[in-house]
Every structure is written in structure tokens, then in C-alpha cells.
Amino acid sequence: MFTGLVEEVGKMKGITKQGEAMRLVIGATHVTDGVKLGDSISVNGVCLTVTSFDKASFSADVMPETFRKSNLHQLRAGERVNLERAIQAGGRFGGHIVQGHVDxxxxxxxxxxxxxxxxxxxxxxxxxxxxxxxxxxxxxxxxxxxxxxxxxxxxxxxxxxxxxxxxxxxxxxxxxxxxxxxxxxxxxYVDHLLQFKRPETAQAGSKLTTSFLMENGFL
Incomplete structure (x- = not known):
């Protein structure tokens, strides 16, 4: 989970592509402070998992779904990217709830x-x-x-x-x-709940409707 407050602007140091799979090496010094293998770092708004790191960079893999949904496949060596570490419990929440799951x-x-x-x-x-x-x-x-x-x-x-x-x-x-x-x-989430239908019956799986929300003062 992130807040959308960029901590550091990193620099692309290496990009390896194999079809729609990628491996990124990103130069950074602030977000690598205290980092551990498996930690999450947002790269241009995409939540990626740290697979290796040193004091001046970290690496992350990009799977095909992320390749297709985001602009990461357009990155070039030397390009600047926005970086943010996952929020810590008890930290300041200055932005809004950001999952790092690009739509x-x-x-x-x-x-x-x-x-x-x-x-x-x-x-x-x-x-x-x-x-x-x-x-x-x-x-x-x-x-x-x-x-x-x-x-x-x-x-x-x-x-x-x-x-x-x-x-x-x-x-x-x-x-x-x-x-x-x-x-x-x-x-x-609100839209999904209002529109949700059970696949096996194709019938509404919830009584939560727009009319219900209006009648009860939520809209």
C-alpha cells in the first residue's frame, strides 16, 4: 500500500526484455535505505517486488500483465521514474490510498x-x-x-x-x-458491489443497490 507521495526520482540503469517479461535495474539511494528482498516499491505507480539490491540500485521483475497494463514497457535506459516505498503502519498518510495496481x-x-x-x-x-x-x-x-x-x-x-x-x-x-x-x-469497490452478479446464477448477489443507498441517506 502506498500514499502517492513520491520519495525519490530514480534512474533506469538496465532493462532486459524477453517477450512481455522484463527485468528492471533502477538507480536509487533513498528508497534502498533499509530495503529487504521481497519489499514493495512503487515504480511510476506500479507496485514491484525487490528481487536484488545494493546501496545504489535495486532490481525488479515485470510480468506480462503489468507489461500490458502499464507504460513500463516504454522505459528506456537513463529515463527518470517516480519511486515510493510501501507505507509503514503508523506513518503519515499524506496522499490517498494507492495500491500500485495500475488500471x-x-x-x-x-x-x-x-x-x-x-x-x-x-x-x-x-x-x-x-x-x-x-x-x-x-x-x-x-x-x-x-x-x-x-x-x-x-x-x-x-x-x-x-x-x-x-x-x-x-x-x-x-x-x-x-x-x-x-x-x-x-x-x-463501490461500483463492483453495485454491479456484482454471481457467475453461476447471473443474478444479483447483493441487495445493495443505488435505490437502497438513496432511500437510506447514503446518496
Whole structure:
């Protein structure tokens, strides 16, 4: 579990591909402090398992499902990536609940300055993801916890303060670049419960409906 507050910008030192399987070697010094084999580190918003490490880098494997769902397969040697260690129990929770389970990708279609902020407009590769993108709600872009400004037909925008831009790899992203998207997990669970049907009967497996929530003051 993560919070979407990037701890360090790492640098890709090595990439090995075999079909849709990958092995990454990432240069880092902060997130490797106290790291152990099997620990989880978010790389551009993707939860990866540490398979080896030293004081200046760590390695992680990327399986085919992650290869297909994220932008990790587009990484190049020397490229910067956002890194965050899994949150410790009792630590400050400054962002929002981030699993590191990317829902899909989006493409930056516009980047513009708005006074002291930079506004990014992102078009989702899968329009169905927009159901979980709520104005003033939380969303994760390349592992960064951000607030949605507004939404359109298949896109949304976020406004980023200078500190966040300076401390993350997003400063190097422009129109045409692909980013990893993780929607708010709470919305996904609520939607699943409302839509759930038991496969064996194709009948609703729960009495929890939108009407029930409205009648009881939840909506």
C-alpha cells in the first residue's frame, strides 16, 4: 500500500526484455535505505517486488500483465521514474490510498501554465475508466497522488504545484507522453458491489443497490 507521495526520482540503469517479461535495474539511494528482498516499491505507480539490491540500485521483475497494463514497457535506459516505498503502519498518510495496481494508461494531450501551477490534460486509453474519475476526487498519475480538476468525454485534467513538479519525473512529461493511471480504489469497490452478479446464477448477489443507498441517506 502506498500514499502517492513520491520519495525519490530514480534512474533506469538496465532493462532486459524477453517477450512481455522484463527485468528492471533502477538507480536509487533513498528508497534502498533499509530495503529487504521481497519489499514493495512503487515504480511510476506500479507496485514491484525487490528481487536484488545494493546501496545504489535495486532490481525488479515485470510480468506480462503489468507489461500490458502499464507504460513500463516504454522505459528506456537513463529515463527518470517516480519511486515510493510501501507505507509503514503508523506513518503519515499524506496522499490517498494507492495500491500500485495500475488500471490502464493515458496520454498527455496538453500541458499549460496557470499562474504558479501546471495543468495537465490526460486522455484515457480506455474510456470506461472515466466512471471512476471524479472532479475534486483523487487519482494517481505515474505514482503521484493528485486531485482531479475536471473531466471531459474521455479525458481529465489535474493541476500541479511547483513542489510536486520539481520533486517528480512528471516535470519531464509533455504532450504525447504516456502515463500510468490508477483510479481511486474506493470508487472501484463501490461500483463492483453495485454491479456484482454471481457467475453461476447471473443474478444479483447483493441487495445493495443505488435505490437502497438513496432511500437510506447514503446518496
Amino acid at each position: 490502464g494508461t493515458g496520454k498527455i494531450v496538453n500541458r499549460e501554465t496557470d499562474a504558479n501551477a501546471v495543468v495537465y490534460k490526460v486522455q484515457l486509453d480506455d474510456a470506461d475508466m472515466l466512471r471512476y474519475v471524479i472532479p475534486k476526487g483523487s487519482i494517481t498519475i505515474d505514482g503521484i497522488s493528485l486531485t482531479v480538476v475536471d473531466t471531459a468525454v474521455q479525458s481529465f485534467s489535474v493541476s500541479i504545484i511547483p513542489h510536486t513538479l520539481d520533486e517528480t519525473a512528471l516535470q519531464h512529461k509533455y504532450a504525447g507522453d504516456t502515463v500510468n493511471i490508477e483510479c481511486d480504489v474506493i470508487g472501484k
